[in-house]
Amino acid sequence: MHALGSRAEGLGSDVRYIPGGEGQIALSIDVSVEGVHFRRDWLSPEEIGWRATASALSDLAAGGAACIGALVALTTPAREPEATFVALMRGVDAALESAGGVVLGGDLSRGDAMAVAVTVVGRGTGAISRRGARAGDGLWVTGELGGSRAALAAWIDGRTPDPAARERFARPVPRLIEGRWLADHGATAMIDLSDGLGADAGHLAAASELALHLELREVPVHPAARVAAEAGSQRPAIFAAWGGEDYELLAAMPPGFTGTTEFELTRIGEFAPGNGVTFTLDGRPVQPGGYDHFA
Amino acid sequence: MHALGSRAEGLGSDVRYIPGGEGQIALSIDVSVEGVHFRRDWLSPEEIGWRATASALSDLAAGGAACIGALVALTTPAREPEATFVALMRGVDAALESAGGVVLGGDLSRGDAMAVAVTVVGRGTGAISRRGARAGDGLWVTGELGGSRAALAAWIDGRTPDPAARERFARPVPRLIEGRWLADHGATAMIDLSDGLGADAGHLAAASELALHLELREVPVHPAARVAAEAGSQRPAIFAAWGGEDYELLAAMPPGFTGTTEFELTRIGEFAPGNGVTFTLDGRPVQPGGYDHFA
Numbered sequence: 171m172h173a174l175g176s177r178a179e180g181l182g183s184d185v186r187y188i189p190g191g192e193g194q195i196a197l198s199i200d201v202s203v204e205g206v207h208f209r210r211d212w213l214s215p216e217e218i219g220w221r222a223t224a225s226a227l228s229d230l231a232a233g234g235a236a237c238i239g240a241l242v243a244l245t246t247p248a249r250e251p252e253a254t255f256v257a258l259m260r261g262v263d264a265a266l267e268s269a270g271g272v273v274l275g276g277d278l279s280r281g282d283a284m285a286v287a288v289t290v291v292g293r294g295t296g297a298i299s300r301r302g303a304r305a306g307d308g309l310w311v312t313g314e315l316g317g318s319r320a321a322l323a324a325w326i327d328g329r330t331p332d333p334a335a336r337e338r339f340a341r342p343v344p345r346l347i348e349g350r351w352l353a354d355h356g357a358t359a360m361i362d363l364s365d366g367l368g369a370d371a372g373h374l375a376a377a378s379e380l381a382l383h384l385e386l387r388e389v390p391v392h393p394a395a396r397v398a399a400e401a402g403s404q405r406p407a408i409f410a411a412w413g414g415e416d417y418e419l420l421a422a423m424p425p426g427f428t429g430t431t432e433f434e435l436t437r438i439g440e441f442a443p444g445n446g447v448t449f450t451l452d453g454r455p456v457q458p459g460g461y462d463h464f465a
Numbered sequence: 466m467h468a469l470g471s472r473a474e475g476l477g478s479d480v481r482y483i484p485g486g487e488g489q490i491a492l493s494i495d496v497s498v499e500g501v502h503f504r505r506d507w508l509s510p511e512e513i514g515w516r517a518t519a520s521a522l523s524d525l526a527a528g529g530a531a532c533i534g535a536l537v538a539l540t541t542p543a544r545e546p547e548a549t550f551v552a553l554m555r556g557v558d559a560a561l562e563s564a565g566g567v568v569l570g571g572d573l574s575r576g577d578a579m580a581v582a583v584t585v586v587g588r589g590t591g592a593i594s595r596r597g598a599r600a601g602d603g604l605w606v607t608g609e610l611g612g613s614r615a616a617l618a619a620w621i622d623g624r625t626p627d628p629a630a631r632e633r634f635a636r637p638v639p640r641l642i643e644g645r646w647l648a649d650h651g652a653t654a655m656i657d658l659s660d661g662l663g664a665d666a667g668h669l670a671a672a673s674e675l676a677l678h679l680e681l682r683e684v685p686v687h688p689a690a691r692v693a694a695e696a697g698s699q700r701p702a703i704f705a706a707w708g709g710e711d712y713e714l715l716a717a718m719p720p721g722f723t724g725t726t727e728f729e730l731t732r733i734g735e736f737a738p739g740n741g742v743t744f745t746l747d748g749r750p751v752q753p754g755g756y757d758h759f760a
Contacts (some may be wrong), residue, residue: 185528251735
């Protein structure tokens with residue numbers, strides 16, 4: 171079990187214990203499968219491990235929780251050299267370390283395709299979910315969107331992605347610090363951007379039983395997404411809004427919130443009574459256009 | 466996410482919260498992969514779900530923990546009808562319900578083979594692991610061994626297993642009540658029998674840095690294992706000791722422990738200073754013979 175990484179404390183015992191404590195324990199599971207969530211010719215084993223873990227940690231971020239660690243079930247083909255899963259676990263380990271966490275447990279199996287199931291464990295107040303936004307709340311987003319889609323678009327076209335775009339796809343950074351900051355500063359609802367702004371804004375509005383209006387002019391667009399969009403004669407904001415897997419956070423903040431933060435945070439919409447999500451770009455209605463991984 | 470079972474509370478939110486509380490939170494992950502841990506022609510989808518969950522719950526039992534619930538990542542081939550994963554989750558759900566737990570989260574993906582990763586979450590004192598046995602402690606085992614191996618032997622020979630043996634393989638019962646009872650009555654170390662008595666006794670002795678002697682005459686043999694062994698001219702105790710996946714518990718109990726319980730519990734060996742495991746049958750040395758799933 172040494173292959174589970176240098177930070178894999180306490181393995182070798184079947185069950186791992188963590189102290190209960192006063193708050194709430196946050197839990198989430200995410201599975202990444204070769205050919206569905208990643209391709210071996212796009213990502214190194216280390217990046218596959220990082221990305222699977224970061225994607226799960228992003229759920230903790232959206233819950234306003236701090237990371238304790240993760241349990242990892244790894245399936246690799248029998249023909250695969252041990253070096254592959256050592257590298258993959260190094261990526262898991264690095265993503266956890268960056269979040270202040272450790273490997274809490276693991277299981278290895280052979281299987282036809284490579285797959286990584288990550289259960290993240292954190293600690294929080296339990297007060298934040300995708301439900302809870304109120305009419306009049308602003309919709310805010312961290313970071314810049316569309317970088318991951320720009321990388322994907324390049325690979326699908328058989329081109330080498332822009333390095334900054336590739337980094338967004340291969341090594342997304344879960345917004346754990348930002349998530350806790352937003353939770354501490356009055357966020358009423360939060361979700362992470364895995365399906366893309368267009369889709370995830372809909373999840374937030376539906377869970378909160380409200381209507382939501384987004385003005386796409388305000389969407390912060392990753393520079394590589396701007397280049398990719400313009401190369402394809404698309405509007406950058408639309409390219410970025412219907413991207414996916416940016417792992418930024420989308421938060422509902424009370425009306426008086428000003429957005430003065432030490433990280434990038436942009437107001438892009440507002441909740442209202444009713445239901446459904448509407449989009450405008452420079453005030454003109456835009457039809458939603460979805461995104462479904464690279465299936 | 467309704468397919469994750471009627472007891473799948475709180476899904477639809479990305480993170481699930483449980484109260485921290487005074488004790489320790491116990492965590493363990495287990496992955497079951499088609500063709501490695503189960504075969505579709507041997508088990509129904511519901512049994513696959515039960516077995517994957519019970520096998521993970523068995524780790525909680527060996528930690529003396531009570532079950533809170535589990536997070537489940539399920540991979541099924543794209544061609545698979547929805548009914549398959551509904552049935553599989555019914556099995557997960559039933560195993561959790563029998564243990565007093567619920568589904569705490571889930572993720573679904575397509576993939577080439579069916580796979581189920583289960584992270585179990587429980588609560589306990591954190592005092593019990595496979596380390597901690599002392600010289601002079603007795604080695605005790607719950608239930609009867611070899612039933613699962615009897616089923617496997619039949620399938621591999623192309624025969625229909627004895628129904629009681631099949632039940633032991635398809636629907637193992639995690640010994641959660643027994644595990645807590647043993648922990649409360651002085652157990653110094655505990656492990657669940659997944660690799661077979663011969664192998665797991667070695668794990669317990671090695672983790673506790675002690676020698677261990679087992680008298681196989683004392684091993685409680687499942688009736689179907691006795692029949693299967695005798696049909697193959699094997700000694701039933703040897704057949705049962707080198708079976709696997711019985712999911713009974715193996716516990717080190719202090720010298721004065723009498724074994725008066727409301728469940729089946731048998732003294733089969735004793736820890737001593739030193740290292741290594743020795744086996745006798747009616748006092749005569751027996752060479753260990755391993756068991757490696759059905760690979």
